[in-house]
Amino acid sequence: xxxxxxxxxxxxxxxxxxxxxxxxxxxxxxxxxxxxxxxxxxxxxxxxxxxxxxxxxxxxxxxxxxxxxxxxxxxxxxxxxxxxxxxxxxxxxxxxxxxxxxxxxxxxxxxxxxxxxxxxxxxxxxxxxxxxxxxxxxxxxxxxxxxxx
Numbered sequence: 232x233x234x235x236x237x238x239x240x241x242x243x244x245x246x247x248x249x250x251x252x253x254x255x256x257x258x259x260x261x262x263x264x265x266x267x268x269x270x271x272x273x274x275x276x277x278x279x280x281x282x283x284x285x286x287x288x289x290x291x292x293x294x295x296x297x298x299x300x301x302x303x304x305x306x307x308x309x310x311x312x313x314x315x316x317x318x319x320x321x322x323x324x325x326x327x328x329x330x331x332x333x334x335x336x337x338x339x340x341x342x343x344x345x346x347x348x349x350x351x352x353x354x355x356x357x358x359x360x361x362x363x364x365x366x367x368x369x370x371x372x373x374x375x376x377x378x379x380x
Contacts, residue, residue, distance in 0.1 A: 289357070293353065293354055293357060296350055296353065297350050297354075300343075300346035300347055300349070300350045301343070301346070301347070309321055309324045309325050309328065311324075
């Protein structure tokens with residue numbers, strides 16, 4: 232792994248910090264914390280045409296976009312890891328959040344509605360084209376059977 236930057240401070244064990252970060256990432260990965268945000272590699276690299284040919288991929292992708300479109304609008308736990316200033320910082324964060332929530336809730340709820348509509352649109356289009364493809368396949372079979380006779 233290539234180092235991006237170097238920390239040169241006495242008393243800071245960079246290797247220990249990195250070990251702790253990697254441990255937390257691995258723990259979250261095992262618990263499934265990142266599953267809702269996992270995008271298949273073919274989509275992440277914009278190779279959608281390769282992935283779209285695979286029905287399994289398309290089904291998985293349609294399910295995953297529904298999960299990612301569902302934004303959580305609920306409150307989250309506000310805490311601080313600082314012992315000395317912990318309570319005042321938490322109080323300040325909660326106060327700021329209450330002020331911002333008034334302005335952001337409407338925006339986020341509109342975004343959630345928009346996301347749901349777009350996902351529904353994509354899924355309806357998928358169903359429509361699956362039905363059309365099925366009809367075309369039936370017509371082809373009928374034509375082929377008439378030609379053979």
